[in-house]
Amino acid sequence: MKTRVKISIRNLTKSFGSNQVLKGLDLDIMEGESVVVIGGSGTGKSVLVKCILGLLAPDSGEILIDGRDMTTASRAEHGEFMKKVGMLFQGGALFDSLTVWENVAFGLIRAHGMNKDEAHGIAIKKLARVGLGEDVSGLTPAELSGGMKKRVALARAIAAEPEIIFFDEPTTGLDPIMADVINRLITECVKELGATTLTITHDMSSVRKIADQAAMLHDGRIIWHGSRRAMDTTKNPFVRQFTTGSAKGPIKMITRGPE
Amino acid sequence: MELLSLIGRYFIAGLAEIGRLVIFTKEVVSHLVRPPFYFSMVGRQILTIGYFSLPVVGLTAIFTGAALAQQIFVGTGRFNAEAAVAGITVISIVRELGPVLAGLMVAGRVSSAIAAEIGTMQVSEQIDALVTLSTHPHKYLVVPRLIAAVLTLPLLVIVANIIGVFGGFLVGTQKLGFNASNYLQVTVDFLEASDIHSSLVKAAVFGFIIALLGCYHGFKSRGGAEGVGAATTNAVVSAFILILLANLIITVNVFGS
Ligand SMILES: Nc1ncnc2c1ncn2[C@@H]1O[C@H](COP(=O)(O)OP(=O)(O)OP(=O)(O)O)[C@@H](O)[C@H]1O
Ligand SMILES: [Mg+2]
Numbered sequence: 368m369k370t371r372v373k374i375s376i377r378n379l380t381k382s383f384g385s386n387q388v389l390k391g392l393d394l395d396i397m398e399g400e401s402v403v404v405i406g407g408s409g410t411g412k413s414v415l416v417k418c419i420l421g422l423l424a425p426d427s428g429e430i431l432i433d434g435r436d437m438t439t440a441s442r443a444e445h446g447e448f449m450k451k452v453g454m455l456f457q458g459g460a461l462f463d464s465l466t467v468w469e470n471v472a473f474g475l476i477r478a479h480g481m482n483k484d485e486a487h488g489i490a491i492k493k494l495a496r497v498g499l500g501e502d503v504s505g506l507t508p509a510e511l512s513g514g515m516k517k518r519v520a521l522a523r524a525i526a527a528e529p530e531i532i533f534f535d536e537p538t539t540g541l542d543p544i545m546a547d548v549i550n551r552l553i554t555e556c557v558k559e560l561g562a563t564t565l566t567i568t569h570d571m572s573s574v575r576k577i578a579d580q581a582a583m584l585h586d587g588r589i590i591w592h593g594s595r596r597a598m599d600t601t602k603n604p605f606v607r608q609f610t611t612g613s614a615k616g617p618i619k620m621i622t623r624g625p626e
Numbered sequence: 627m628e629l630l631s632l633i634g635r636y637f638i639a640g641l642a643e644i645g646r647l648v649i650f651t652k653e654v655v656s657h658l659v660r661p662p663f664y665f666s667m668v669g670r671q672i673l674t675i676g677y678f679s680l681p682v683v684g685l686t687a688i689f690t691g692a693a694l695a696q697q698i699f700v701g702t703g704r705f706n707a708e709a710a711v712a713g714i715t716v717i718s719i720v721r722e723l724g725p726v727l728a729g730l731m732v733a734g735r736v737s738s739a740i741a742a743e744i745g746t747m748q749v750s751e752q753i754d755a756l757v758t759l760s761t762h763p764h765k766y767l768v769v770p771r772l773i774a775a776v777l778t779l780p781l782l783v784i785v786a787n788i789i790g791v792f793g794g795f796l797v798g799t800q801k802l803g804f805n806a807s808n809y810l811q812v813t814v815d816f817l818e819a820s821d822i823h824s825s826l827v828k829a830a831v832f833g834f835i836i837a838l839l840g841c842y843h844g845f846k847s848r849g850g851a852e853g854v855g856a857a858t859t860n861a862v863v864s865a866f867i868l869i870l871l872a873n874l875i876i877t878v879n880v881f882g883s
Contacts, residue, residue, distance in 0.1 A: 420754075458751055478761070
């Protein structure tokens with residue numbers, strides 16, 4: 368299965384003004400593999416994903432998808448890439464002027480030229496796949512709970528059966544049971560589709576459930592990369608501090624208060 | 627010295643802003659002519675921009691038209707030219723007040739609403755989500771609004787003109803003692819085709835400005851509810867200024883004679 372590199376990131380840098388977020392990041396993701404990126408809040412995990420998707424323009428570096436550098440790709444090539452990916456945004460990013468099923472069917476209709484009835488049928492199926500009934504399909508996102516929104520967003524991300532899926536904090540803000548439901552859905556969907564996935568999280572139970580490979584982002588670089596099992600046995604003090612959730616260690620959080 | 631550098635900074639920031647707006651406009655206009663086209667979106671926008679603006683535009687027009695007739699009566703009375711009230715009223719309304727007032731009222735309603743809607747989509751990553759679903763946000767969000775605004779503003783202005791003239795007619799016949807059929811005759815006699823052309827050209831340009839500025843500031847929104855609020859205000863203020871500037875340019879250069 369793990370035959371070739373699907374996504375290869377080389378020396379990626381990105382700053383916002385004087386705030387240097389990514390400082391030469393390298394990461395390889397094999398085809399069909401589930402890679403989880405962990406790292407503290409504000410270290411640039413979302414920025415990394417947005418650079419890969421072309422939503423943010425990196426300052427320098429290469430992002431190779433199937434060997435083609437996306438930072439220099441034409442508009443048409445980038446459009447082709449977008450047809451192959453699904454993205455679950457950190458905040459859901461559901462279109463609040465559309466109903467739930469229209470959200471899920473959006474990419475099918477716009478990107479894949481499917482007609483409305485066919486797309487509706489698939490949307491209902493995908494919603495059922497994430498445990499939402501037909502009664503929900505006509506509601507608007509404002510009428511949903513946080514957990515339901517995440518599931519609709521998940522259904523939308525997988526609706527067009529993409530080759531590559533990005534999940535940005537799929538379980539943040541959910542109760543542990545709902546988080547487990549989402550983790551299960553992700554692993555099952557990925558297995559069904561055989562997709563390559565990059566998941567961002569700081570939920571360690573999520574990492575243990577969905578990761579083949581884990582990578583840690585710190586100070587603008589991937590400072591550790593290994594299998595899920597290796598993560599629990601590594602001596603790397605950064606990873607150890609993160610997996611055990613300790614305030615003591617090499618990672619310093621910027622806090623205000625008595626020195 | 628500090629004052630100078632402050633002025634310089636504002637000047638440069640202003641130029642940069644104009645540059646960004648020009649780039650945005652070019653990008654958007656290029657999407658106007660390239661497929662795919664989202665026709666169904668245009669219909670919905672025509673409804674929200676045009677139809678729902680009718681009450682506010684109508685009320686503005688009737689009040690202003692009525693007050694205008696009264697003022698012109700006072701003014702013309704100073705050199706015994708009261709007979710021209712109907713004629714001057716219709717020219718003022720059709721050439722100037724109809725399009726400008728309708729433009730400003732619709733800008734207040736629509737530029738702000740567009741900026742708020744697109745701004746909210748921007749800060750909640752819905753714009754990013756559009757891209758990942760292979761839909762160009764400018765094509766999907768901006769183009770339908772531009773087309774709808776450019777099509778509906780002239781229609782709204784025609785309505786505003788008619789209602790404005792009717793407001794003047796009411797005051798003229800009910801208060802100032804003009805004969806009704808005489809008032810209407812003078813109105814029709816004075817009105818020329820170029821007045822109507824001027825009115826419609828202005829309306830279309832204002833429609834473009836209204837939608838463009840709403841979208842531009844919406845896309846520029848950053849940082850949550852506060853950013854969206856600022857975008858809304860900026861959209862309305864800049865649309866007002868550009869409408870009045872465009873009005874001046876069109877009036878003086880195109881329909882000056
Ligand atoms: N569009 C932007 N403009 C300016 N700065 C940005 C922008 N997006 C992100 N940043 C900055 O980049 C840094 C990393 O942000 P990012 O959202 O990637 O963090 P993160 O690792 O995803 O954090 P979290 O786990 O809390 O989601 C932050 O300091 C943030 O302020
Ligand atoms: Mg994030």
